[in-house]
Amino acid sequence: MKSDHSTAQPVGRGAKVLAAVHAATLAELVDKGYAAFSVENVAQRAGVHKTTVYRRWKDRVSLLTEALAEHMAMDIPVPDTGAIETDLRALARSLVQSFTSPTGQAILAAMFTGAAHLPELAAARRHVFDDRLVRAEPVVARAIERGELAGDTDPAELFKTLAAPIYLRLLITADPVDEATADQAVRVTLAAVRAGALGAARVGEPAYG
Amino acid sequence: MKSDHSTAQPVGRGAKVLAAVHAATLAELVDKGYAAFSVENVAQRAGVHKTTVYRRWKDRVSLLTEALAEHMAMDIPVPDTGAIETDLRALARSLVQSFTSPTGQAILAAMFTGAAHLPELAAARRHVFDDRLVRAEPVVARAIERGELAGDTDPAELFKTLAAPIYLRLLITADPVDEATADQAVRVTLAAVRAGALGAARVGEPAYG
Amino acid sequence: MKSDHSTAQPVGRGAKVLAAVHAATLAELVDKGYAAFSVENVAQRAGVHKTTVYRRWKDRVSLLTEALAEHMAMDIPVPDTGAIETDLRALARSLVQSFTSPTGQAILAAMFTGAAHLPELAAARRHVFDDRLVRAEPVVARAIERGELAGDTDPAELFKTLAAPIYLRLLITADPVDEATADQAVRVTLAAVRAGALGAARVGEPAYG
Amino acid sequence: MKSDHSTAQPVGRGAKVLAAVHAATLAELVDKGYAAFSVENVAQRAGVHKTTVYRRWKDRVSLLTEALAEHMAMDIPVPDTGAIETDLRALARSLVQSFTSPTGQAILAAMFTGAAHLPELAAARRHVFDDRLVRAEPVVARAIERGELAGDTDPAELFKTLAAPIYLRLLITADPVDEATADQAVRVTLAAVRAGALGAARVGEPAYG
DNA sequence: GATTAACCGAGACGGTACGTCGCGTCTTTTG
DNA sequence: CAAAAGACGCGACGTACCGTCTCGGTTAATC
Numbered sequence: 059m060k061s062d063h064s065t066a067q068p069v070g071r072g073a074k075v076l077a078a079v080h081a082a083t084l085a086e087l088v089d090k091g092y093a094a095f096s097v098e099n100v101a102q103r104a105g106v107h108k109t110t111v112y113r114r115w116k117d118r119v120s121l122l123t124e125a126l127a128e129h130m131a132m133d134i135p136v137p138d139t140g141a142i143e144t145d146l147r148a149l150a151r152s153l154v155q156s157f158t159s160p161t162g163q164a165i166l167a168a169m170f171t172g173a174a175h176l177p178e179l180a181a182a183r184r185h186v187f188d189d190r191l192v193r194a195e196p197v198v199a200r201a202i203e204r205g206e207l208a209g210d211t212d213p214a215e216l217f218k219t220l221a222a223p224i225y226l227r228l229l230i231t232a233d234p235v236d237e238a239t240a241d242q243a244v245r246v247t248l249a250a251v252r253a254g255a256l257g258a259a260r261v262g263e264p265a266y267g
Numbered sequence: 268m269k270s271d272h273s274t275a276q277p278v279g280r281g282a283k284v285l286a287a288v289h290a291a292t293l294a295e296l297v298d299k300g301y302a303a304f305s306v307e308n309v310a311q312r313a314g315v316h317k318t319t320v321y322r323r324w325k326d327r328v329s330l331l332t333e334a335l336a337e338h339m340a341m342d343i344p345v346p347d348t349g350a351i352e353t354d355l356r357a358l359a360r361s362l363v364q365s366f367t368s369p370t371g372q373a374i375l376a377a378m379f380t381g382a383a384h385l386p387e388l389a390a391a392r393r394h395v396f397d398d399r400l401v402r403a404e405p406v407v408a409r410a411i412e413r414g415e416l417a418g419d420t421d422p423a424e425l426f427k428t429l430a431a432p433i434y435l436r437l438l439i440t441a442d443p444v445d446e447a448t449a450d451q452a453v454r455v456t457l458a459a460v461r462a463g464a465l466g467a468a469r470v471g472e473p474a475y476g
Numbered sequence: 477m478k479s480d481h482s483t484a485q486p487v488g489r490g491a492k493v494l495a496a497v498h499a500a501t502l503a504e505l506v507d508k509g510y511a512a513f514s515v516e517n518v519a520q521r522a523g524v525h526k527t528t529v530y531r532r533w534k535d536r537v538s539l540l541t542e543a544l545a546e547h548m549a550m551d552i553p554v555p556d557t558g559a560i561e562t563d564l565r566a567l568a569r570s571l572v573q574s575f576t577s578p579t580g581q582a583i584l585a586a587m588f589t590g591a592a593h594l595p596e597l598a599a600a601r602r603h604v605f606d607d608r609l610v611r612a613e614p615v616v617a618r619a620i621e622r623g624e625l626a627g628d629t630d631p632a633e634l635f636k637t638l639a640a641p642i643y644l645r646l647l648i649t650a651d652p653v654d655e656a657t658a659d660q661a662v663r664v665t666l667a668a669v670r671a672g673a674l675g676a677a678r679v680g681e682p683a684y685g
Numbered sequence: 686m687k688s689d690h691s692t693a694q695p696v697g698r699g700a701k702v703l704a705a706v707h708a709a710t711l712a713e714l715v716d717k718g719y720a721a722f723s724v725e726n727v728a729q730r731a732g733v734h735k736t737t738v739y740r741r742w743k744d745r746v747s748l749l750t751e752a753l754a755e756h757m758a759m760d761i762p763v764p765d766t767g768a769i770e771t772d773l774r775a776l777a778r779s780l781v782q783s784f785t786s787p788t789g790q791a792i793l794a795a796m797f798t799g800a801a802h803l804p805e806l807a808a809a810r811r812h813v814f815d816d817r818l819v820r821a822e823p824v825v826a827r828a829i830e831r832g833e834l835a836g837d838t839d840p841a842e843l844f845k846t847l848a849a850p851i852y853l854r855l856l857i858t859a860d861p862v863d864e865a866t867a868d869q870a871v872r873v874t875l876a877a878v879r880a881g882a883l884g885a886a887r888v889g890e891p892a893y894g
Numbered sequence: 895g896a897t898t899a900a901c902c903g904a905g906a907c908g909g910t911a912c913g914t915c916g917c918g919t920c921t922t923t924t925g
Numbered sequence: 926c927a928a929a930a931g932a933c934g935c936g937a938c939g940t941a942c943c944g945t946c947t948c949g950g951t952t953a954a955t956c
Contacts, residue, residue: 072932106933112914184440215451218440226430319903514936516938524908637850667877739919
């Protein structure tokens with residue numbers, strides 16, 4: 059058998075190039091913003107020639123999405139504090155944190171800027187969100203086991219309720235987003251789940267207060 | 268026939284041009300999407316020359332934001348059904364409706380696409396949201412008068428809680444957004460407000476379940 | 477009626493641009509040679525932007541051929557000295573002259589370099605030659621009238637016989653090409669025509685000494 | 686097994702590579718023309734990697750010229766029919782033939798295309814011509830011996846006179862080139878030589894018809 | 895009712911970035 | 926040690942759209 063180096067790491071200095079370009083992509087995004095994002099700038103910052111970038115990424119879009127996706131695929135710890143409230147607080151604050159750093163801001167902006175219509179970026183957005191959602195599921199499961207939440211609580215619905223106000227502020231109202239925002243989201247979510255508004259059965263039914 | 272342009276402030280045939288270009292801008296956005304949005308295309312669709320567009324709008328951004336803002340400034344009725352739940356339902360459903368039409372979709376996309384960093388567009392986004400928020404205030408006021416809600420209920424917070432899950436689905440999860448989504452948002456919001464989570468005093472404090 | 481300025485001269489500074497680019501094209505050709513011929517260099521030398529060149533010429537080939545053709549379309553005087561020999565000598569020497577200047581050399585090189593397969597250039601080559609051929613016809617006609625040449629002398633054949641050895645030296649043997657070359661060509665041509673080898677009737681027949 | 690490469694100068698399997706690449710070079714030239722001539726294409730056609738080609742030829746130009754030169758160095762028979770006219774006819778027809786085959790056409794084109802300024806190619810061109818010229822000399826010598834031509838006939842001048850009209854048609858007028866063309870060239874050449882226009886002494890003097 | 899000023903149509907232009915192609919170099923792996 | 930494999934720097938290509946700039950020609954309000 060020949061070898062599988064063609065699929066694994068791009069043989070030679072390829073790996074180095076790849077990393078440099080990814081880093082440069084994010085750096086450019088943070089420094090100059092999406093508007094001034096050009097392949098040539100990225101290439102230059104990465105100490106690499108333009109055509110080399112185009113050899114690996116067919117598009118500026120590909121370059122962008124790949125770098126963003128790769129950056130977002132960082133480890134988010136699944137909290138396990140023993141109580142649903144503190145667990146949710148940890149989740150919400152972690153979400154807040156990931157978008158309040160300058161880098162986070164830039165990423166967020168790029169994620170939506172020049173992007174709504176780009177299927178790849180939309181997919182990346184969804185993927186990142188789903189990733190977080192999956193990590194939230196065990197938190198809900200444990201809370202149910204502990205008897206803190208009703209057995210029919212829908213974890214996805216719960217997490218969306220938790221995340222929604224944070225994204226709203228980030229993307230639309232441009233209110234400051236900090237720990238207080240996270241805590242308020244927790245308060246609302248807990249109220250809703252305790253009122254049975256996040257039970258799997260109820261979701262989709264008309265609301266009878 | 269040249270007829271009655273007697274009411275138009277913009278001197279000559281200006282008004283006609285302005286309207287045609289605005290319409291063409293939105294139409295292009297809906298038909299081709301933001302990606303293929305170019306001044307020349309808009310001009311051509313409006314039956315007007317490119318330079319004429321540049322004479323009135325300094326930028327493609329200006330063109331875009333102005334058209335979007337103008338389009339969003341439509342009348343949203345303030346519901347008054349006599350009960351907070353049905354009022355909120357009306358508000359939520361109206362919000363859903365305004366983004367589910369093809370035009371609404373395009374507008375929404377354009378609002379975020381190529382835009383996160385553009386101050387003008389960001390302002391437009393905020394403005395549109397604030398507009399809806401303002402319309403929601405009397406609804407809350409009436410509910411307080413009726414004794415349905417606590418006197419310290421924060422109308423802004425309430426409306427954000429109502430709107431957040433809808434925007435989340437529109438912008439991030441790409442879940443289908445329909446009346447059920449609106450109703451679920453109402454359920455959560457009511458649960459939160461009844462639990463006192465939307466009281467002006469509490470917001471910003473730590474959450475004690 | 478509107479006006480026909482759209483087809484005539486390129487309205488504004490167009491004419492100036494055109495001339496500048498033509499000149500720059502030839503200058504680049506002469507200075508740097510065909511190998512280093514690039515649209516960008518031409519544009520820069522013409523004090524014009526690259527895209528402006530591409531607006532008027534679809535191709536570097538078009539640019540090249542047009543400039544060459546335009547340059548070759550210069551006036552070549554039709555000699556009328558009263559005797560066929562001196563007329564032919566004038567023709568031959570004029571041919572020699574047009575390719576011995578540095579510019580002429582560059583033109584000639586460009587005409588063949590990167591060109592054999594380009595239909596436009598091939599056509600240009602033929603055209604230039606035909607142009608000279610046409611100018612030679614009256615010379616032959618007058619010689620026939622004077623009784624110097626036989627009535628059936630084929631002017632085209634005669635001119636080709638005259639020009640052939642010059643081109644051979646220019647393009648293949650790279651022998652020096654000067655007035656002596658021209659004179660020798662005349663000598664051969666006269667010998668041939670006097671021997672009846674350039675009679676329209678004979679051409680195409682087998683040669684019987 | 687490395688086997689018997691004892692006769693080959695190019696160390697290992699080099700000879701095989703060399704032949705394959707030469708063949709591929711010409712084939713590419715004939716099939717696709719000079720325009721589409723790229724080192725990679727040639728390499729691929731030769732079943733060899735690009736770098737292998739660059740190991741042996743420093744340049745695409747080297748590759749080209751070498752292949753062309755090698756191909757042109759084929760044996761052209763020296764005619765000896767016993768009469769100058771038929772000998773010249775043989776020479777001329779052989780010249781015509783070598784450029785009327787598809788391969789000949791491609792070679793000719795490549796010889797001039799992208800080449801006029803390349804010293805190597807120019808040298809190759811001259812060499813090929815000189816080669817033919819040398820072969821023509823004995824023909825003239827024998828004719829002088831037989832008393833058919835004057836003793837001072839310049840063989841080089843004679844051959845150039847013979848070849849010139851053929852090249853003219855091939856390279857410039859694009860007239861069809863066939864046996865009639867060859868025969869006409871013979872007729873002119875004979876007329877010239879018999880009129881003493883190709884005598885070594887006269888060449889360079891003014892022509893006194 | 896002619897004049898005049900504002901506006902529009904037409905289109906070339908300088909400029910930035912795009913994505914592509916081919917050249918010739920280099921490094922790493924394989925036989 | 927040569928060949929296979931393929932990434933890379935490099936330079937030019939030709940394209941698209943941006944926003945600017947005359948230049949005429951119309952249109953409308955004004956004297």
